[in-house]
Amino acid sequence: MASAERTQEILKGLREAVVAYDEEAAARLSKAALAEGVSAYDAVRQGLAAGMEKVGEMFAKHEYFVPEVLLCSDALYAGLDILRPHIRAGDASEVRKQIVLGTVEGDVHDIGKNLVKIMFEAAGWLVHDLGTDVKLEKFAEEQARTNADIVGLSALMTSTMLAMPRVIQMIKARSPGAAVMVGGAPLSPEIARQYGADGYARNAGEAVREAVNMLSRLGTKG
Amino acid sequence: MARQDRMTSPERMADLLGGRPIDRVPLFLFAKGFSAVNVGYPVASVVNDPEKSFRAQVWTQEMYGHDEEPRLSYAIYGGWEFGGEVKFPTGEFAQAPSISRYPVQSEADVEKLKLPDVKTAGILPLMMEFCRLQEKAGRPIVPSFESPFTTAGNICGVSTLCRWMLKRPELVHRLLRLATDHVLEMMRYWVETFGAERLRPNEGAPTESNNMISAKHFAEFAFPYVKELHGKLLAMGVKHIASHICGEQNANLPYWAQVPMGDPGIVSFGHEVDLATAVKYFGDTCVIAGNIQPAVIQTGTPEQVYQLCGQALAKAKYAPRGFILMPGCELSPLTPPHNVYMMKKAVTDFGWYEAVPSDV
Numbered sequence: 001m002a003s004a005e006r007t008q009e010i011l012k013g014l015r016e017a018v019v020a021y022d023e024e025a026a027a028r029l030s031k032a033a034l035a036e037g038v039s040a041y042d043a044v045r046q047g048l049a050a051g052m053e054k055v056g057e058m059f060a061k062h063e064y065f066v067p068e069v070l071l072c073s074d075a076l077y078a079g080l081d082i083l084r085p086h087i088r089a090g091d092a093s094e095v096r097k098q099i100v101l102g103t104v105e106g107d108v109h110d111i112g113k114n115l116v117k118i119m120f121e122a123a124g125w126l127v128h129d130l131g132t133d134v135k136l137e138k139f140a141e142e143q144a145r146t147n148a149d150i151v152g153l154s155a156l157m158t159s160t161m162l163a164m165p166r167v168i169q170m171i172k173a174r175s176p177g178a179a180v181m182v183g184g185a186p187l188s189p190e191i192a193r194q195y196g197a198d199g200y201a202r203n204a205g206e207a208v209r210e211a212v213n214m215l216s217r218l219g220t221k222g
Numbered sequence: 223m224a225r226q227d228r229m230t231s232p233e234r235m236a237d238l239l240g241g242r243p244i245d246r247v248p249l250f251l252f253a254k255g256f257s258a259v260n261v262g263y264p265v266a267s268v269v270n271d272p273e274k275s276f277r278a279q280v281w282t283q284e285m286y287g288h289d290e291e292p293r294l295s296y297a298i299y300g301g302w303e304f305g306g307e308v309k310f311p312t313g314e315f316a317q318a319p320s321i322s323r324y325p326v327q328s329e330a331d332v333e334k335l336k337l338p339d340v341k342t343a344g345i346l347p348l349m350m351e352f353c354r355l356q357e358k359a360g361r362p363i364v365p366s367f368e369s370p371f372t373t374a375g376n377i378c379g380v381s382t383l384c385r386w387m388l389k390r391p392e393l394v395h396r397l398l399r400l401a402t403d404h405v406l407e408m409m410r411y412w413v414e415t416f417g418a419e420r421l422r423p424n425e426g427a428p429t430e431s432n433n434m435i436s437a438k439h440f441a442e443f444a445f446p447y448v449k450e451l452h453g454k455l456l457a458m459g460v461k462h463i464a465s466h467i468c469g470e471q472n473a474n475l476p477y478w479a480q481v482p483m484g485d486p487g488i489v490s491f492g493h494e495v496d497l498a499t500a501v502k503y504f505g506d507t508c509v510i511a512g513n514i515q516p517a518v519i520q521t522g523t524p525e526q527v528y529q530l531c532g533q534a535l536a537k538a539k540y541a542p543r544g545f546i547l548m549p550g551c552e553l554s555p556l557t558p559p560h561n562v563y564m565m566k567k568a569v570t571d572f573g574w575y576e577a578v579p580s581d582v
Contacts, residue, residue, distance in 0.1 A: 021388070065436045067384035074385075106315035111380060111434075158516045159255070159317035159554035185433070185469070186517040194521065203433075 002036040010038050014047025014079060019054050021071035023078045030082040040083040041091035045124065048079045052122035053208075059115075060205030066111060069204070073118040080121075098148035099211070100139060102130030104167060107160035112184060115204035116152060123208045136163055140170040143178050150211055153197075155184040165195040172196070179218055181211060225574060231289040232361070238509060238544045239462050239486065247539055247573035249566060250290035250490075250511060250548040255317050255555035256562070257282035257292075265555050266310035269296050269319055269345070272352035280359075286566050289546070294345070294352035295366030297426050300373035300401060301325065302344030304335060317555055326378035332393045335377070335400060340408040353416065362422045365412045369427035369465075370451060371444035373401035380429055387439055398447045406454055418459030428468035437473035445477040452482045464488040464511075468551060471495060479503040486543040492550035497538040510538050511546035514565065519549055520557045527561045531568030539573065547573065 002010065010033050017025035026048065033043040055072040058064040064072070099120050103113045110132045120127050128146050130138055143151050151171055155161040161184060168180050181199035182192050192200035199214035201207035228245040229237070237244050253260075257278040258268040267274040272294060279292030301321035302308045309322045326332055340346055353363045368376065374397035375383045386393045412421060429435075430444050452463055462484040469492050471478070483489060489504050490511035491497070500510045514530050522530075531547060538545040547569055553562065 062432070062436075065432070065439070066380075066434045067387045067439065070381060070384050071388055104315070106311070106313050106317070108309075108320040114381070157315075157317045157554070158520050158551075159556050160315045161517070162520070162554070162556055163315045188517065191517060191521055 002033075002038050006036065007038050007042075010036070011043065011047040011050075014043060015051035015054065017079070018048055018051025018072050018075045019058075021068060021075050023071075023075045026075040026079040027082060030079040033083065034086055039091070040086035041088070044080065044083050044087065048076050048083070049122045049124060052076050052119065056119050056122075056205035056208070058205070060203055066115070069115055069118070073115075073122075076118070076122055096124060096126050097150075097215075098126045098128065098146055099150045099152055100128045100130065100142045100146060100148045101152045101154070102134035102139060103132040103154045103156075104160050104163040105133055105136055106163065107155050107157050108132045109154075109156035109184075112156065112204065113152075113154040116154070116183065116201070116207045119204050119208050120211070125208075136167050137170060139167050140174045143171055144174050147175075148178065149215060150179045150181060150199075152207070152211075153180065153182045155182075155186065158186045161186050161191070161195075164197070168196045179214055181207075181214060183207065225570070227287070231283070235289055235291075235362075238546075241486075241543075244544070244575060246575060247535060247569055248289035248544075248546045249287070249569045249573075250546050251282070251286060251288045251553060251562065251565070252290070252490075252549045252551065253282055253286075253288075253553045253557075253562070254279070254293075254295070255311070256553040256557055259555040260285070260559070264312075265316060266312065266319070269294060270310050270348065272348050272355060276352055276355045276359075286562060288566065290548075291362050291364050291422065292352075292356070293364040293366050293424055294349045295364075295424060295426070296345065297368060297372070297428055298376050299345070299366070299368040299426075300376035300404075303338050303346065303404065304343075304377050304400075305338070306377070308344075315556075317552070321376060321379075324377065324379045324382075326382075326397070329390065329393060332378070332396055335397075337400060337404050337407060340404070340411045346408065350415070353412070357416060357420070363412070363416045363420045364422050364424050365409060366424045366426075367405045367408065369425055369430065369444065370398045370401040370405070370447035371440075372427055372429040373405070374398050375429040377401065380434070383429075384434070387435070387443060391443075394443055398443060402447045402451050405451055409455055409458060409460070413458050413460075419461070421460050422462055422464060423455060423460060424464045424466075426466045426468060427471075428466075430467075430474060431469035431471055432473045433470050437477070440474045441477055444474075445481070449481045452484075456482055456484055460484065462487055464490070466490045466551075467495070468492055469494055472499065475499065475503045483508050488546065490546070490548055494550075497534055497545075501538055501541045505541045505543065507543065509544040509546060510541045511548045513550040514548070516549045516551050516553055516557070519561045519565070520554050522561065524560050524564045527564040528568050531565050532572050535568060535572045539575075
C-alpha cells in the first residue's frame with residue numbers, strides 16, 4: 001500500500017503525464033499505481049482525468065491546439081487501458097452520466113466530435129459515439145435505448161447544421177426530458193436557441209462544463 | 223431608382239486587377255453547390271460533371287449579377303489525386319465531397335507515396351475539361367487546388383497529420399514536399415495548355431485555422447511551403463493568386479502577409495477575421511474579399527444579411543487595392559435565395575465608387 005505521500009506523487013505524475021502528452025509515463029505510472037495499491041478509481045479521477053481537464057482548459061484558452069490535445073488523449077487512454085479493468089463497481093459515489101454523440105447526416109467531419117468525446121470520457125461520462133454521417137432518427141433511437149442524459153450533435157458545414165432542428169424535434173418527441181446540446185464551426189448560441197437546443201458549447205474544452213451547467217439549469221438530471 | 227452597372231463583370235474584374243477605377247464593388251458568391259441546386263442539378267454535379275458545373279455557375283452568375291468566375295474545385299484536394307477514394311455528396315443536407323479512404327494509412331505509406339500523374343489523377347481530368355469550357359467561352363481560366371498544408375491533411379487525414387506534427391515531423395515535411403511539388407506540376411501543365419496570362423489560380427487553406435493549429439505550427443509547417451509555392455507560380459508568369467484564408471486565422475496573418483500573392487493577389491477571409499485587420503495586413507498588395515458569415519446568410523433575416531453587407535462595405539470598400547463583397551466561406555446549397563439577393567442589393571445600394579467618370 002502506497003503511503004499518502006507516494007500516492008500524491010503518483011497522482012501528480014499522472015496529471016503531468018497527460019498534460020505533457022507523455023504516453024509512456026502515463027502507462028508506467030498507471031502500472032505503478034496498481035502495483036503500489038493506489039485505488040484505480042482515484043488514479044483515473046484525480047490523476048488522468050484531472051490532467052485532461054487541465055488540457056481542456058488550455059485548449060479553450062488557445063494554449064493547446066488540436067495536435068497537442070490529440071496526443072494528450074493518447075496519454076490519457078494509455079493510462080485508462082491499464083486502470084479501467086481494475087475499477088470496481090461502487091467505487092464511484094454518483095451514477096455515471098451518459099451522452100449520445102454524433103456528427104449529423106451528410107457530414108463526415110469528426111475531429112471536433114472526437115475531441116468532445118475525449119473530454120466527456122475523461123470526465124467519467126459514458127459516451128455512446130454514433131460516429132459521423134449519422135441518420136437523423138438514429139439519435140433519438142439511441143437516446144431512448146440508453147436513456148442518456150444528453151444528446152450532443154455536431155456539424156461542421158452550414159448545410160448539415162440544418163439537420164439539427166429536425167433531430168432535436170425527433171429527440172424531444174420521443175424523450176421530452178432528454179437534453180440536447182449542439183456544437184460545430186457554423187453554430188452560435190443564437191442558432192442553437194433558434195434550433196431548440198438546450199445548450200451550446202463553443203469548443204471541446206468547454207463542453208463538459210456547459211453540459212453540467214445545462215443539466216443543472218434544466219433541473220432534470222445531474 | 224437603383225443605379226445601373228456601368229461595366230460588365232469581365233471588364234470590372236480586369237480593371238480591378240489592372241489597378242484601374244471600377245464602377246462598383248464586385249460581388250463574389252462562393253456558390254458552388256448552391257449554383258447546382260439553383261438550376262435544378264444535383265449538388266454533386268458542380269464537382270463531377272464539368273458541363274453542368276459550368277452551366278450552373280454561369281447561369282447563377284447571370285441571375286444574381288455577381289462577378290466570380292466559375293471553378294471546378296473541392297476542399298478535399300489531394301485525397302483522390304494521391305490515390306485515395308472520395309464520395310460525392312448525396313442526400314438532403316450534403317454540401318461537398320468527402321474522402322472515404324485516405325491515400326496514406328500508415329507511416330510506411332508516406333515513404334511509398336509518389337507524385338500523381340497530373341493528366342489522369344483524381345479530379346484533374348474533370349478540372350481540365352471544365353477549364354476548356356472556360357477557354358472556349360473566352361473567360362479567365364481558374365485552376366483550383368488547396369494549400370500544401372491542407373493538401374497534406376487530405377492525404378493522410380487531419381488527425382494523423384496533427385499527431386505527426388509533434389511525433390514525426392519529418393513525415394509531415396515529406397507530405398508537404400509532395401503536395402507542393404504536385405501543385406507545381408499541375409500548374410505547369412495548365413500553363414503549357416492555356417498560357418500563364420489567362421490563369422487565375424484559386425487556392426483554399428482551411429486546415430491552417432487556429433482552431434486546429436497554433437501560429438507556431440503554421441510558421442513551422444504551412445508557411446514555408448505555401449510561400450515557396452506562390453513564389454514559383456508567380457515565376458511561371460501567373461499574375462494573380464486568389465487565396466481563401468479560411469476560418470479563424472488571426473494569429474497566422476503576420477505569416478500570410480509574407481506570402482507572395484501576385485500584383486495584386488486576392489485574399490478572402492471568414493467572419494473571424496475583421497476586414498480592418500485584413501486591410502492592415504494585405505491592403506497594400508491584395509484585393510480584400512469577404513467576410514459575410516454563411517450561417518447568417520443561411521439562417522438570418524434578409525435585414526440581418528443586408529446590414530452585415532453594409533457594414534462590410536463601409537469598412538473595406540476603399541481598401542487600397544480594392545474590395546470584393548463575398549461570403550466568409552462557401553454558401554450552403556440550401557441558402558435562401560432572398561438572403562443571397564441581399565448581398566447583391568447591398569452592393570447595388572452601397573457599393574458604388576464615385577470616381578468613375580461615366581457614373582456622374
